[in-house]
Amino acid sequence: MANVGWDEVNDAALLNPFENSMQDLVNTAQSDRDYSLFSSFSASTASWRVVKPIYNSDVCIHCQNCWVYCPDSAILSEEKKMQGIDYDHCKGCGICADVCPTNPKSLIMYEEATVEDSALASWPEKKKKEKKA
Amino acid sequence: MSKIIKNLKQFSTANERLEGAHLLCPGCAHSIIVRELVNCTDHNLVIANATGCMEVCTAVYPYTAWDTSWIHIGFENAATSAGAIAETYKVLERKGRLNKNAENTKVLAIGGDGATYDIGFQFLSGAVERGHDFTYVCLDNEVYANTGGQRSSSTPVGASTTTTPAGSQSIGNKTTKKDMIGIMAAHGAPYVAQVAPNKWKDMIMKFQKALEINGPTFVNAMSACTTEWRFPSHQTITVSDLATDSLAFPLYEIENGVYTINYRPKNIVPIKDYLAIQGRFKHLFKPGNEHIIEEWQKRVDKKWVQLQKMEEMTNS
Ligand code: SF4
Numbered sequence: 501m502a503n504v505g506w507d508e509v510n511d512a513a514l515l516n517p518f519e520n521s522m523q524d525l526v527n528t529a530q531s532d533r534d535y536s537l538f539s540s541f542s543a544s545t546a547s548w549r550v551v552k553p554i555y556n557s558d559v560c561i562h563c564q565n566c567w568v569y570c571p572d573s574a575i576l577s578e579e580k581k582m583q584g585i586d587y588d589h590c591k592g593c594g595i596c597a598d599v600c601p602t603n604p605k606s607l608i609m610y611e612e613a614t615v616e617d618s619a620l621a622s623w624p625e626k627k628k629k630e631k632k633a
Numbered sequence: 634m635s636k637i638i639k640n641l642k643q644f645s646t647a648n649e650r651l652e653g654a655h656l657l658c659p660g661c662a663h664s665i666i667v668r669e670l671v672n673c674t675d676h677n678l679v680i681a682n683a684t685g686c687m688e689v690c691t692a693v694y695p696y697t698a699w700d701t702s703w704i705h706i707g708f709e710n711a712a713t714s715a716g717a718i719a720e721t722y723k724v725l726e727r728k729g730r731l732n733k734n735a736e737n738t739k740v741l742a743i744g745g746d747g748a749t750y751d752i753g754f755q756f757l758s759g760a761v762e763r764g765h766d767f768t769y770v771c772l773d774n775e776v777y778a779n780t781g782g783q784r785s786s787s788t789p790v791g792a793s794t795t796t797t798p799a800g801s802q803s804i805g806n807k808t809t810k811k812d813m814i815g816i817m818a819a820h821g822a823p824y825v826a827q828v829a830p831n832k833w834k835d836m837i838m839k840f841q842k843a844l845e846i847n848g849p850t851f852v853n854a855m856s857a858c859t860t861e862w863r864f865p866s867h868q869t870i871t872v873s874d875l876a877t878d879s880l881a882f883p884l885y886e887i888e889n890g891v892y893t894i895n896y897r898p899k900n901i902v903p904i905k906d907y908l909a910i911q912g913r914f915k916h917l918f919k920p921g922n923e924h925i926i927e928e929w930q931k932r933v934d935k936k937w938v939q940l941q942k943m944e945e946m947t948n949s
Pocket residue numbers: 559560561562563564565566567582596599600601602606607
């Protein structure tokens with residue numbers, strides 16, 4: 501059915517995001533799901549990005565702020581631990597870096613072409629709190 | 634079953650039910666809100682989605698971003714569809730024909746402010762009046778963002794939209810925002826509330842409540858729109874913080890007529906700070922337009938006093 505155009509489908513289009521019937525969705529991790537080609541999980545929006553978040557696990561406190569506020573389900577989190585970024589689905593909006601509370605930040609936005617290791621090697625130092633005037 | 638979610642770490646163990654690679658703009662608050670909605674409960678969900686950004690961007694053939702049952706019919710009839718689905722489940726259950734796997738199901742309708750405040754208003758009103766057991770969530774970005782940024786009856790005064798552009802002879806939209814929460818409460822709906830994406834804990838508490846309560850429930854979700862409100866995509870949560878802290882979007886709920894204010898900002902920020910961060914209000918800061926901001930501040934102050942009085946009155 502993947503090769504049938506929308507105007508060739510009768511009445512309505514029925515898209516099943518999974519290859520087989522899904523019985524216990526809420527207890528099945530994404531990695532254990534049998535996604536079909538109809539699920540947008542199988543697609544990518546990586547080409548939308550101009551900037552990308554780079555994650556530094558040394559500073560991260562696993563607060564999960566980035567997980568809850570990412571609009572694109574692109575923060576990988578497992579057993580209460582931040583695992584990194586799903587670059588297939590991240591659009592580079594920068595919200596995760598904005599809401600990250602650590603000092604220095606554990607997520608920083610870089611040009612898309614930046615090499616991760618070089619960014620991590622020159623990660624900013626802890627900023628001193630500005631004294632209130 | 635509603636999950637008991639005590640903190641964010643625990644919430645983050647939820648298995649995702651809204652997939653990425655939908656086509657909403659980078660930084661869109663719609664999918665932040667909907668992710669929290671579909672991930673805050675273990676219920677099976679059946680969702681009727683009105684035409685709008687959320688619908689058009691999550692179901693572009695041949696892809697769907699939804700892992701739940703989901704249907705799109707028209708701009709106007711999400712509430713009617715949801716009502717019909719809820720009744721179907723009831724009848725099947727009564728006749729003993731409901732599939733075992735479907736027993737733990739909640740029915741939702743989702744619409745933007747165009748679908749909710751304008752086009753689907755009559756249908757929503759009817760479905761709520763008939764008392765179907767469903768939850769309606771309005772993703773309120775105060776504009777028809779999907780079709781190019783035309784005003785809706787949710788657009789606030791002074792906002793520049795494509796049908797109410799600001800200019801030398803125009804301050805932008807001339808009318809004030811429709812009080813949809815008041816209107817839904819007046820229907821006698823058992824639960825009506827307002828939420829914002831930056832206050833995730835308040836939001837999932839209200840979503841869970843709305844789903845759990847029997848009968849029609851309505852949640853208005855402020856949804857900052859980077860494209861039409863004109864702010865950079867990384868500022869969605871900052872703008873939402875200003876919206877709740879300036880009381881442009883007060884967070885409250887009305888349960889069986891009883892008002893509860895859920896968030897009292899420690900430091901209430903002036904409304905002009907909320908307006909200044911958005912391109913759609915830029916012209917209000919030009920000389921001659923000061924009165925619009927002053928009047929807005931007065932309206933917000935008055936509404937806040939009113940809400941507190943309603944809370945006092947209905948709780949005594
Ligand atoms: S917001 Fe920052 S500190 Fe919190 S989990 Fe994400 S990366 Fe780690």
